[in-house]
Amino acid sequence: MTAMKTLGSWCTLGMLSCAFYLPLAVSFQRVTIPAELKSVIAKVAVNATSCSVTCGLGFKLEEMCEITPAGERRNCTMRRSPCLTTWGCGLLHFTVPVGKPFNFSCLSSDTVEFVSRAYTYTWRLAPGLITMNDVLFVPFKNPGFVVQFSPTRESDAGTYRCDVRMLKTFRVIKRVYFGVRVIRKDFVDLNFQKSLTHEQQLAANEVEGIKGNNTSTEVQQHFWQRKSFYTSLVGIGSGVIGVVLLRVALRSLQKTLRRSDAETQPEF
Template sequence: MKTVGNSRILGILACVFCLPLVVSFEEVVIPAELKSAVAKVAVNATSCSVTCGLGFKLEEMCEITPSGERRNCTWQRSDCLTRWICGLLHFTVPVGQPFQFSCLSSDMVGFGNQSYSYVWTFAQGLITTNNVLFKPFINPSSVIRFSTSRESDAGTYRCDVQKLKTFKVVKRIYFGVRVLRYDLLDLNFKKFLTWEQRLAANEEDIDMENSTHEEVQEQQHFQQGELFYEYLVGVGSGVVGGVLVSVALCCLQKTLRK
């Protein structure tokens, strides 16, 4: 009895292993609807408009027939993302001047803003990318504007761009802002030179003026030489022409006398 039972089990197992082989050799019938179906796919695309964070690209969408023919091609604009961390940007602003900066690049402003949220944090008085030092900064917009910059506005602002549906961060950028007083922001370089440095700078200016004057004189001499050369060429051409005319007249007179 055990032998009969074992043989039945082996027979069932053999059928189970052979069944996929039998099924695999059967023909697969593709419905007629699928044979005539047309798919719309992207056949070409431009590179992303930015090197980091949220950008856009243009895609060429075409309908592909079963024979591989392209038709009804159109270009459409879509979002793209290369890498989400964009690093640190530095700005120096005088006290009292208006100033603004934005999370989004200029070509992305107004495009899909409703699909994203902006989370700002601020490290006051520090230029850093250490996330531990940042505190929340309330600003729901993608732009921070200062009507009049103050010294207390100096520091690093971090902006995180998130998708509203998934809260995924698609861009992080830091803005390092230095706000300087006018008495510290003086671009008059010569004002801070020593007496020796001023003397050397004046000598350089004099040498530059002399060299410029010499160049002007050389150019004038060169132009005068060119005029003299043109004068000589004109006089020589006139003399040669007169001689040739005289010779021609003499030959003509001799011919007439004969």
């Protein structure tokens, strides 16, 4: 009782002292785990891969196993489950010629099959601009997660913003910007050499000359290597043929000498 009165007097001095000392006076009761829980087998993920994407919605592979009360693993299976990373994916740039079919998607191709129905997609557009300033965007009607142009027109140029939201909480889990530039084939010449200055053309020609010299040197080296190979092959063949002819000539000479010796010997 004396200790509790002393503690109460300390609490009257300030709320901070009371908050510090009161938990020390509380005693916790011993928790008893029921016998039924001791025999429960839990199924948990014992191993998992990293998320397939660096932003937004992706998937990972998990190894699910049953854990016995003794800590043993059994009946392990692999499961593919969605995963969330940083919701902001930044800006992607595209340059598309007029008249060419083109499309882009909020979701990666490997996540479309098992996550597309659980989310909703909101599109906005900044016409004719490549920007990430959200003030410049206006609503863009597109119900799905894919925007498709067939064919692409000049009026389709701009930045498209896609927000992926969860249907249950309506929380944004991914935001990505698509900057689309549309060029006319008869208005823009994409010939890189024509756009260079005189000095840049000289420098480019020097680089091409060095590359050409290296290429010609390599070609010459290959040529001389092949030529030396064929020359050595011809020399070896000629040597073999010469040896064969020499042996044939020696045998014929031996036969001729034997015949002459047989004819010159006296008869008895």
